[in-house]
Amino acid sequence: MNFTKNPPATGRHRAVGSVATKQRVGRGAVAVLGLTGIVMGVAAGAAPSAHASTAALTSASCTVVTIYKGSTGALVKTLQSRLRGLTADGVFGNLTLAKVKAFQKSHGLTVDGVVGPKTWTALGGFPGCTGGGSSTTVVTKQVVSGIDFLSVRTGPGTGYTRVAKLSPGTKVTGIINNGWLKITSGSYAGKYVSAAYLIDVPKVDPNPPVSTVKGWIATTGGITASVRSGPGFDYGVVAHKSSGAAVSGTQVSTDWVKISGGYINRGEIETTSATLTKVNAQIPTSQLCAVNKAYNSPNSFDPGYTVNTTRYINCSAGRALDSLQAAYKAKFGHYANIDLAYRDWAEQQYWYNKLGPAQANKPGTSNHGMGLAVDFQEWHGHTTEFDWGGVGSNWLRANGGKYGFTQPYAYGTTGESYHFNFTG
Incomplete structure (x- = not known):
């Protein structure tokens, strides 16, 4: 729906940067400080930042400096370079803090915004450390989605020759140090890839639920649900199920159901109510999931x-x-901001009264009422990343389907450029 929302008092939200384009993947420079300068500076009481503390590792040859909001200097620049999507200005401010917390969350660390030994290790190791400061742990990672490819190089830096390209989703095994993973197995053993574009391999439930699911397709307004050739978004769409169509099958994982002719996402199937009018916009929040507020x-x-x-x-x-948000952030350096998701009856009535039937559905008939639609950030009357032609809108239209989100409107029409349905 096209409605005007009040812009923030500080002005338009601005993207802080972008990474991982076809030309730039794996090409970001990583600043490395010499060990001697770090250790001697600390030993002499000349701290390398305005706010820093030290934590000794198992090896006496290296001292890790902990930095946090308010810290300044070369260490902060190194941190910002490794996090990507930030200007490496050497000032640990709010943007750097937000990136650190997001990184910690995605790597299963304590989300406190403090860059200590564990966070440095996850980032590839404290600059210049040897012995206890250098990792020898072999890990398996996966190339992040939302990029064209990841370069495989002959050494740990963008100055080394590229010998191959890895597609998104490719798994690599090796040891991470100073922002680069040295591959230890397979045909590229001994070569390097940038760790900035690697994520943890998604966990697979060792005991997936096996049960019979019987219900109907919960989408509305003629929006169809996708049937895929396998239980995941990596599999192609082979068919579609119409709104309200009866479906039954076997649940093979938390989010996928095997039906006749393929697999369908569990989120597309309503099983608790007999008709749309008894459930749409009437779902208790206890039966839904909270959207990450970072979005x-x-x-x-x-x-x-x-x-x-x-x-x-x-x-x-x-x-x-x-x-989807992880891939978007890997591409642009920030999340795709969201205005609206699930709307209950009262809220849908509010929009219907305000905008009328040309721009809003009656309560009980919207995909928002099933928790199957998202409105990304709108600022009516201004060009934003989610308007037609905006970088965000273009990326979502091209890549949203890889995560089950589709745009129902033709490009450039009066339809909502920022509205995406979850169709599985």
Whole structure:
């Protein structure tokens, strides 16, 4: 729906940077400080930043410096270079803090914004450390989605020759140090890839639920649900199921159901109510999942939304959204801001009264009412990343389907450029 939302008082939200284009993947420079300068500086009481503390590792040959918000200097520049999507200005401010917390969360670390030994290790090791400061741990990672390829190089730096390209989703095994993974197995053993474009391999449930699922397709307004050739978004779409169509099958994992002719995402199937009118916009939030607040739009707008308002979504759609957001952030350096997701009856009535039937559905008939739709950030009347032709809108239209999110409107029409349905 096209409605005007109040812009934030500080002005338009601005992207802090972008990474991982076809020409730039694996090409970011990594600043490395000499060990002697770090250790001698600390030993002499000349701290390398305005705010820093030290933590000894197991080897006496290296001292790791802990940095946090307010720290400044060359170490902060190194941190910012490794995190990607930041200007390496050497000042640990709010943007750097947000990137650190997001990195810690994605790597299973304590999310406190403090860059200590564990966070440095996850980032590839403290600059210049040897012995206890250099990792010998062999890990298996996966190339992040949302990029064209990841370069395989003959050495740990962009100055080394590229010998191969890895596609998104490719798994690599090796040892990470100073922002580069040295591959230890396979045909590229001994070669290097940038660790900045590697993520943890998604965990597979060793005992997936096996049960019979019987219900109907929960999408509305003629939006169809995708049937895929296998249980995951990596498999191609082979068919579609119409809104309200009866389906039954065997649940083979948390989010996928095997039906006749393929697999369908569990989030597309309604099983608790007999008809749409008995469930749409009437779902208790206890049966939905909260959207990560890091995705929230900074705008405040009626009815009562702020940057801190919790949004809700169908749980299967929410897990897919997390994957989409990880890829979006890898591409642009920030999340795709979200205005709206699930809308209950009262809220849908508000929009219907405000905008009328040309721009809003009646309560009980919207995909938002099933938790199967997302409105990314809108700022009516201005060119933003999610308007037609905006970089965000273009990326989502090209890549959203890889995570089950599709745009129902033709490009450049009066339809909502920022609205995407979860169709599985």
